Amino acid sequence: MLATALVALLFMAVSSLLQQRSQIIESRRELLTTAVQSAHSIVASYQAKAASGAMPVEEAQKAAKDALRVSRFGGPEGKTEYFYIWTLDSKGVMHPIKPEWEGQDMAGKVKDGAGTDILKQISTALNASSNGRVFVPTMFARPGSQSLVPKLQYVIRVDGWNWMVGSGLYTDDIDQLVRKTLLSNLAIVLVVMLVVGGVGLLVTRSVLRQIGGEPIDAIAVMSEVAQGNLDTPIPDAPAGSLLDGLGRMVVSLRQLVTEVRSATESIATASSEIAQGNNDLAHRTEDTASNLQSTASSMEELTSTVRQTSDSAQTANQMATSAATVAARGGEVVSRVVATMQDINASSNKISDIIGVIDGIAFQTNILALNAAVEAARAGEQGRGFAVVASEVRSLAQRSAEAAKEIKALIGASVEKVESGTQLVGNAGATMTEIVESVQRVTDIIGEIRSATSEQSQGIAQVNTAMNQLDQMTQQNSALVEQSTAAADSLREQAMKLTQVVALFRVNGSNASAPAPTRRPATPAAPRPAPAPARTGATRPPLV
Numbered sequence: 001m002l003a004t005a006l007v008a009l010l011f012m013a014v015s016s017l018l019q020q021r022s023q024i025i026e027s028r029r030e031l032l033t034t035a036v037q038s039a040h041s042i043v044a045s046y047q048a049k050a051a052s053g054a055m056p057v058e059e060a061q062k063a064a065k066d067a068l069r070v071s072r073f074g075g076p077e078g079k080t081e082y083f084y085i086w087t088l089d090s091k092g093v094m095h096p097i098k099p100e101w102e103g104q105d106m107a108g109k110v111k112d113g114a115g116t117d118i119l120k121q122i123s124t125a126l127n128a129s130s131n132g133r134v135f136v137p138t139m140f141a142r143p144g145s146q147s148l149v150p151k152l153q154y155v156i157r158v159d160g161w162n163w164m165v166g167s168g169l170y171t172d173d174i175d176q177l178v179r180k181t182l183l184s185n186l187a188i189v190l191v192v193m194l195v196v197g198g199v200g201l202l203v204t205r206s207v208l209r210q211i212g213g214e215p216i217d218a219i220a221v222m223s224e225v226a227q228g229n230l231d232t233p234i235p236d237a238p239a240g241s242l243l244d245g246l247g248r249m250v251v252s253l254r255q256l257v258t259e260v261r262s263a264t265e266s267i268a269t270a271s272s273e274i275a276q277g278n279n280d281l282a283h284r285t286e287d288t289a290s291n292l293q294s295t296a297s298s299m300e301e302l303t304s305t306v307r308q309t310s311d312s313a314q315t316a317n318q319m320a321t322s323a324a325t326v327a328a329r330g331g332e333v334v335s336r337v338v339a340t341m342q343d344i345n346a347s348s349n350k351i352s353d354i355i356g357v358i359d360g361i362a363f364q365t366n367i368l369a370l371n372a373a374v375e376a377a378r379a380g381e382q383g384r385g386f387a388v389v390a391s392e393v394r395s396l397a398q399r400s401a402e403a404a405k406e407i408k409a410l411i412g413a414s415v416e417k418v419e420s421g422t423q424l425v426g427n428a429g430a431t432m433t434e435i436v437e438s439v440q441r442v443t444d445i446i447g448e449i450r451s452a453t454s455e456q457s458q459g460i461a462q463v464n465t466a467m468n469q470l471d472q473m474t475q476q477n478s479a480l481v482e483q484s485t486a487a488a489d490s491l492r493e494q495a496m497k498l499t500q501v502v503a504l505f506r507v508n509g510s511n512a513s514a515p516a517p518t519r520r521p522a523t524p525a526a527p528r529p530a531p532a533p534a535r536t537g538a539t540r541p542p543l544v
Helices: 002-052 057-069 118-128 172-211 217-226 242-502 532-538
Strands: 082-085 092-094 133-141 148-158 161-169
Touching: 002 057, 002 133, 002 148, 002 161, 002 172, 002 242, 057 092, 057 242, 118 133, 118 148, 118 161, 148 217, 172 242, 217 242
Parallel strands: none
Antiparallel strands: 082 092, 082 161, 133 148, 148 161
């Protein structure tokens, strides 16, 4: 069971990492999509101006290239990744990192680290796309490195100008992050395994300490005692342990068996004396009648006690019913808490969506600030103040985007905690249901106790009637003296049988043969109904 729990813990950790990796990849795709769409929007705005005649096509194309040449996104400061523009027939339009490619026919010349013709691959994918937007996986080395790592490209076709606008993001850091997190989780699982193993070892030692030795030793001792061997050796064990208790039990049984053997001899002798004492039985009948009166008084007290027990059982039944009602209300409250946790979870998801919208608005504001900066630059000295304002707006937009990302991360963590809380509250609801069922069972048991006390009251009433009849029977005891003599003879026989039964136990090396085990319960029960006069004194112990 422990191994299964640890494997489940490891499986959950790996599953969580895989899910986290998928979420990060999707986030990168969304970032790349948003950035390239924004760049396409800038180009589309200049294309619209050219189409409306507000500016020549060449000037509009140059303005669009200049705007995207200085635009950046991604990275810690939002200035890591760049945009590029190619024609659909692989001619360079704008590339801020490789300006020498601009105006050149680069067909078959731009390849990734794996030797793939990237421009041909992108053009083919765009022509096959129905909406002119495609993701293209490539392999490139990071700046300053020779190792090839995955880089995801996203390109949008610009209809009318025969352009395609795109950008790319490296994705190798995702796997590095996942591997780092996996190693951290594996370390945590290893620590948990060590802790659980240590606790299991401590529990095992505690159990062995309570037993006082190996469990097989205790089983061997109990097996020997069950076979009647009271001379079996008991291993040394700490005081208070199971083996120590077994040793003391064997000593007590040995003393008890010795005393029973001695008692059976005394019974045999006493049975002869009983036969002689039967002559005095007639004289003691008067004393018996007096004792019956005392017994009747005790029965009245017992009746009162049973009645009080019945009242207490009724009160307990009412309290148990109230407890069941309270537990049921608790279960309803837990159900409402579960519903509330689910509502909180839904609200957190909505907040996360709103943060995403804010992030998009911040990015759009950043682009607009870039456009404003370009316009201010074109205005010259007159647009200097407007350029400063545009720079501040861009800075605010970037901080808003970063804050939105942080809030989104916090909301994601809150959603996970709310989901965990929902599971815990669900478990609490299941526990409350079990409590309600347990309280209901207790109520049923108390009802049975109440019924039993009622039956006891009826039984005591019958005993009182029997006591009255017994008072009359004492007058007939004189006629039973002869039967008592016969009972004394029977008692001697039963004493002999009891001696044979006790011989089953081996004490001090004695090995006496014994009758079959089926005779054990029959032999000691025979003498009880035989001596009729003794019934007056034997009725009270069972009642108490």
